Amino acid sequence: MPANNQNNLNNGISVDCVIFGFDFEKLQILLIEREPGKKDNPLDYALPGDLIYNDENLDQAANRVLxxxxxxxxxxxxxxxxxxxLDRTQRESDRAWLESVRDQPDLxxxxxxxxxxxxxxxFDPKPSSFASKLVWKPVAEIEDLAxxxxxxLNQALDNLRNRLKIRPIGFNLLPEKFTLSQLHKLYEAILGRELDKRNFRRKMAKLDLVVRLDEKQQGVPxxxxxxxxFNTENYQKLIEEGYDNFGF
Amino acid sequence: MPANNQNNLNNGISVDCVIFGFDFEKLQILLIEREPGKKDNPLDYALPGDLIYNDENLDQAANRVLxxxxxxxxxxxxxxxxxxxLDRTQRESDRAWLESVRDQPDLxxxxxxxxxxxxxxxFDPKPSSFASKLVWKPVAEIEDLAxxxxxxLNQALDNLRNRLKIRPIGFNLLPEKFTLSQLHKLYEAILGRELDKRNFRRKMAKLDLVVRLDEKQQGVPxxxxxxxxFNTENYQKLIEEGYDNFGF
DNA sequence: GCAAAAGTGTTAACTGTACACCCATGA
DNA sequence: TCATGGGTGTACAGTTAACACTTTTGC
Structure with a gap:
């Protein structure tokens, strides 16, 4: 980043990142804990986000800020x-924080x-800049945020769910090798409801998006x-053919 | 609008409106013709859009600009x-126009x-402000724009189609009284493909979203x-129940 | 042998799709 | 009587949804 970028900050436009994470148990979200120690106030947790620069486009800004x-x-x-x-940054509990990090906190x-x-x-998030502490929190437990x-968050969750209905889940979401149970749990976590095991597996088999490896779990009781x-080729083919109903 | 709003313009943020219109034939879009007379250059047509004010939110700005x-x-x-x-307003053919309407055309x-x-x-659009002339153009014929x-436009069309898959079409899109053929043509126009007449009517009947009136067309050969x-109550009920598969 | 999660099939209800003819009207 | 678009039913294929037991492993 050029040194003069500070002068190039666009004080009127920011990006915020809703990073959902999955640990094979629950759907979680990555948050900045603004006042470590002073726990249990939902308003002390915020999405990672910041102002953009004028010499980067929105996608670049989102990636940079993250x-x-x-x-x-x-x-x-x-x-x-x-x-x-107009009032999205006007909450009393957010003012002090804005004044500490922004040139024009009232804008x-x-x-x-x-x-x-x-x-x-x-992925192993490392807090830096004004993100003094980062935490993963289960989405289902979040009642409010800064x-x-x-x-x-709720808008992004809607988008994620709708996306799942018209596209299969992407490849970046699971380790290279995974079990069908993990994939099953992932879908359940995103959709927030149970899916029948047999029906789920049948559907996955039919879509031909996953390939069975000649390898099993080790040491499980x-x-x-x-x-x-994942079958990357078939994924691409399905997308290109406009297949858009994965029926969940 | 207050007189001092001119000082309150946000020079870095605009809204653009993609107004699709349906005339029971084709899906059209409302465009500003920037240089009336100098026809057939697609780059002389633009979406209605303008900078926002700092004392209005985005939705308000879109409605006001429109x-x-x-x-x-x-x-x-x-x-x-x-x-x-970064280059979205940097096209040579757009520069002169920007200079004529913007304080900071390079921003x-x-x-x-x-x-x-x-x-x-x-609806009867009436050109005003810098929109000297407005035209409806068939979406299918548009090859480029300013x-x-x-x-x-293409992004909005995608959104419209996806929306149609998870929600029934809204009530503002048709006259109060309409025929099933009109509704049928509307769906075909949006989706850009033919739908079987009988299957379409059956589906509409099942969804229970339209109510038959005791009234017929007059004077048609x-x-x-x-x-x-429309059955507004059932529409609301369906949305609330989370029914989101209209299967088109 | 027991606890724990993996894996597997069948059936019934529903949904999508393909397809062709008669009807009511104005000219 | 003809041209025009309105309106209707059926059958097949595919998909969804509900449901319970056996298998393999570590302890």
Whole structure:
């Protein structure tokens, strides 16, 4: 980043990143804990986000901000929505924080939100810049967030679910080798409801998006699960053919 | 609008409106013709859009801009996407126009796009402000537009089609009384492909979204069509219940 | 042998799709 | 009486949804 970028900050436009993470248990979300120690106030948790520069486009800004605050990079971010309420940064509990990090804390800021879904175990967020502490929190337990970030989260979750209905889940979301149970749990976590095991497996088999590997789990105290990998070619083919009903 | 609003313009953020119109034939789009007379250059057609004010939110801005440029109001606008490429306003053919209407024609502007679908015959756009002439153009015939407006159009069209898959078409899109053939043509126009007449009617009947009126077309040189109206209650009920598969 | 998760088939209801003819009207 | 678009039913294929037991492993 050029040294004079500070002068090039666009004080009216920010990006916010909704990073969903999956640990084979619950759907989680990556948040900045603004006042470590002073726990259990939902308003002290915020999405990683910041102002954009004038010499970068929105996608670049989202990737840069995510990297600067969390260290995460090479994550596919999908644009979600724009938020521009006049009062979105006017909450009392957010004012002090804004004054500490912004040149013009009173300026109305419009934010463009992005979302992604990653495998929690494959990424290790490292707090930096004003993100003094980062935490993964289960989405289902979040009741509110700083600014209008709770709205942004819910919007992104809607988008993620709708996307799942018209596209199969991407390849970046699971380890290279995974079991069908893991994939099953992933779908259930995103959709927030149970899916019948047999029906799920049948559907996956029919779509031909996963390939059975000649390898099993080791050392588990139950019947070991077979590993699978994604069938990248078929995924591309399905997308290109306009197949858009994965029926979940 | 307050007189001092001119000082309150946000030079970095605009809204653009993709107004789809349906005339029971083709899906059309409302465009500003920038140089009337100098026809057939697609780059002389632009979406109605303008900078926002700092004392209005994005939805308000979209509605205001649409009204100022076209006279259209009380149209439900749905947010589509944000566009922020660095070069989106840098095309040579757009420079002169920008210089004539903007204080800071060189500034990078991020735009938030909105879309809607209206019944062409129920709205009568009146050009005003810098929109010297407005035209409806068939979407299928558009090959390019000013700025990045062709991208914005295609994005909005995608959104409209996807929306149709998870929600029934809204009530603002057809006259109060309409025939099933009109509704049928509307769906075909949006989706850009033919739908079987019998299957379409069966599906509509099952969804229970339209109510047969005791009234027929008059003076048509063929069997007169029955009029229908929307069943607003059932529409609301379906949306609330989370029914989201209209299967087209 | 027991606890724990993997893996597997069948049936019934529903949904999508393909397809062709008669009807009511104005001219 | 003809041209025009309105309106209707059926059968097949495919998809969804509900449901319970056996298998393999570590301990």
């Amino acid at each position: 990297k600067e605050l969390t260290g995460l990079e090479n994550i596919y971010l999908e644009q979600s929505a724009a938020f521009g309420s 109305r800021v419009i934010t463009i939100s992005y979302y992604s879904l990653v495998n929690i175990n494959a 600014f209008d970030h709770f709205d942004i 139950h019947k070991p699960s077979n590993f699978y990998k | 009204k100022e440029l076209t006279g259209l109001e009380n149209i439900y606008l749905e947010q589509s996407a944000a566009f922020g490429s 990078r502007v991020i735009t938030i796009s909105y879309y809607s679908l209206v019944n062409i015959n129920a 700025f990045d407006h062709f991208d914005i 063929h069997k007169p069509s029955n009029f229908y109206k």
